Structure formats: structure tokens, C-alpha cells
Amino acid sequence: MAGDLFLDCSGLRGLLIEEALETGGEDWSHWLPMDSALAVPTINTVAPAPFTRSTAHAAGWQWRIPLQHRTGNGHVFCSAHIDADQAERTLRENVEGDLLADPRLLRFTTGIRRQTWNHNVVSLGLASGFIEPLESTSIHLIRHGVLRLIGLFPDRKINPTEREEYNRNLRSIFEFVRDFVILHYKANQREDSAFWRQVAAMSVPETRQHRMDLWQAHGRVFPKDADMFNIPGWVAVMLGQNVTPDSYDPVADALVEKQHTAALADMRARYAETAARLPSHETYLQKVGAWA
Numbered sequence: 001m002a003g004d005l006f007l008d009c010s011g012l013r014g015l016l017i018e019e020a021l022e023t024g025g026e027d028w029s030h031w032l033p034m035d036s037a038l039a040v041p042t043i044n045t046v047a048p049a050p051f052t053r054s055t056a057h058a059a060g061w062q063w064r065i066p067l068q069h070r071t072g073n074g075h076v077f078c079s080a081h082i083d084a085d086q087a088e089r090t091l092r093e094n095v096e097g098d099l100l101a102d103p104r105l106l107r108f109t110t111g112i113r114r115q116t117w118n119h120n121v122v123s124l125g126l127a128s129g130f131i132e133p134l135e136s137t138s139i140h141l142i143r144h145g146v147l148r149l150i151g152l153f154p155d156r157k158i159n160p161t162e163r164e165e166y167n168r169n170l171r172s173i174f175e176f177v178r179d180f181v182i183l184h185y186k187a188n189q190r191e192d193s194a195f196w197r198q199v200a201a202m203s204v205p206e207t208r209q210h211r212m213d214l215w216q217a218h219g220r221v222f223p224k225d226a227d228m229f230n231i232p233g234w235v236a237v238m239l240g241q242n243v244t245p246d247s248y249d250p251v252a253d254a255l256v257e258k259q260h261t262a263a264l265a266d267m268r269a270r271y272a273e274t275a276a277r278l279p280s281h282e283t284y285l286q287k288v289g290a291w292a
Contacts, residue, residue, distance in 0.1 A: 004156055008123040017123040024114045031182050032110040034132045039074040039104050042097035047282040057090055058193040068290055081195040116170045117163050137177045144173050176227045179208040187241040219245035
């Protein structure tokens with residue numbers, strides 16, 4: 001089929017970007033060793049929680065996503081530490097409600113194409129790369145790729161400089177996501193399984209180590225250009241896994257403690273007052289017809 005520009009949306013297969021152009025890719029599984037997932041839907045048994053729940057297991061983690069007519073469940077795991085049969089047993093033992101289908105096994109490798117735009121082919125979604133779903137970033141990466149392509153949309157003659165800018169930017173976005181997901185594993189303090197000990201001891205990319213070192217010194221976080229994870233996100237994962245700074249930011253010494261304490265107390269009271277007036281998640285969904 002003749003054409004000036006092709007978008008490869010063929011998933012992990014990479015029908016054009018890989019099978020036709022042999023672009024090649026970078027394997028990031030030495031930092032993110034999850035390579036398999038089992039997915040299964042179950043019936044809804046309780047009122048839906050207003051969040052996705054992620055639960056760590058011995059060699060991976062499990063997701064639980066409440067939807068209108070079912071609940072999505074899955075077990076993401078590292079096949080070097082647990083086989084598919086064991087992973088399926090773990091999943092079945094920890095879901096809530098009857099299964100609506102048999103668990104479906106998926107295999108993947110975390111990484112990115114060496115060029116997400118090669119010649120006249122722009123890869124989007126899984127065709128451009130994949131980062132395991134711990135932070136559910138796939139839709140964001142698709143959206144960012146589309147917007148960046150619109151910003152650099154070519155004339156009939158593709159400009160190599162513009163193509164390189166697209167590749168540079170997409171790589172940066174993928175690396176930001178990669179480093180944030182790595183943090184969840186590197187910062188863990190579990191010692192009850194070989195998998196968690198392995199990822200806690202692994203070396204990490206220089207960009208990721210630099211961020212942790214900045215945090216460790218004085219609790220500082222500086223978002224990067226187009227970084228989808230903001231300061232509260234980084235702080236929540238750091239403090240949530242007991243990674244506390246060696247000291248505090250000296251700017252805090254300029255604050256008047258009494259005023260600062262009063263302002264925080266006022267914020268807390270206003271949040272609580274607002275929350276108390278709101279309907280529950282279930283009540284709101286019933287009101288808009290999204291939950292029976």
C-alpha cells in the first residue's frame with residue numbers, strides 16, 4: 001500500500017516499525033523484570049471503591065479495578081521467580097467474586113524502540129514500547145505521542161531534524177515513566193522473597209539515582225520537562241516506602257511555625273468539611289445511572 005506517512009498501531013508485534021523496518025529496541029527488563037500477566041474478570045460483589053487497588057505478592061503484584069458491570073483483576077509477575085501455574089493459583093486465591101472467564105496469560109518485555117519514528121513510520125502505543133502497568137501509563141503515552149506528532153506533522157518530505165525531535169521527546173517521556181515505576185521496586189523494604197530482595201539490590205539508571213540522591217539530601221523533588229508524575233506523586237512513593245531524607249529543606253527555617261501550623265489545620269478542616277457534604281462514591285454512581 002503506497003503512502004507518505006504510516007502510523008503503526010499494531011501493538012507489541014510492531015508490524016511496520018519492527019517486522020518491516022527492523023528498527024530494534026532497548027530491553028529494560030534488567031530494571032523492570034516483570035514479563036508476564038494473567039488477567040481475569042469477576043462479578044461485582046460489593047460497592048465499587050473509587051480507586052484501583054494494587055497488592056504486592058511474592059513475585060509480583062495484583063490489580064483490582066472496579067467497573068460498572070464487572071471487576072477487572074490481574075496478576076503481573078516475573079516468570080524467573082514464579083511459573084504461570086503458581087501465578088494463576090495466587091490470582092484465583094485472592095480475587096473477590098466468581099470468575100467470569102478463565103485467566104488469560106500475556107507475555108511482554110519492558111522497553112522502547114530505538115526509534116519510535118523511523119523513516120516514514122510513526123509507532124504509537126505498544127508498537128512504540130511498553131512499560132508494565134503498575135502506574136497505568138499506556139493511554140498517557142499514546143496521547144503524548146499523538147500530540148507530539150501533531151506538533152511536528154511533516155510535509156510530504158519528512159525533515160530528519162523534526163523526526164529526531166520526536167524520537168528525543170518520546171524517549172524522554174518513556175524514561176520518566178520508567179524511572180518512576182522503578183522507584184516502586186527499588187525502594188521496597190521487603191525481605192520475604194527472592195524477587196523483592198533482587199529488585200531492592202539492583203542498580204538503577206543514573207537519572208533515577210540522581211532523583212533519589214536529591215531526595216535523600218534535603219527532601220527535594222524537581223519535576224522534569226513533560227514529566228507526568230508531579231511532586232506529590234514522587235513524595236508519596238518515597239515516604240510510603242519509608243525513604244526519608246537525611247535532613248529537611250533549610251527554606252523551612254524561614255517559616256513561622258505558629259502560622260504554618262494554623263494554615264495546615266485550616267486546610268485540614270476545610271477538606272474534611274467538604275468531604276462530609278459529598279455523596280458516597282456508590283450514591284453518586286447510582287445517581288448518574290452508572291451503578292445498579
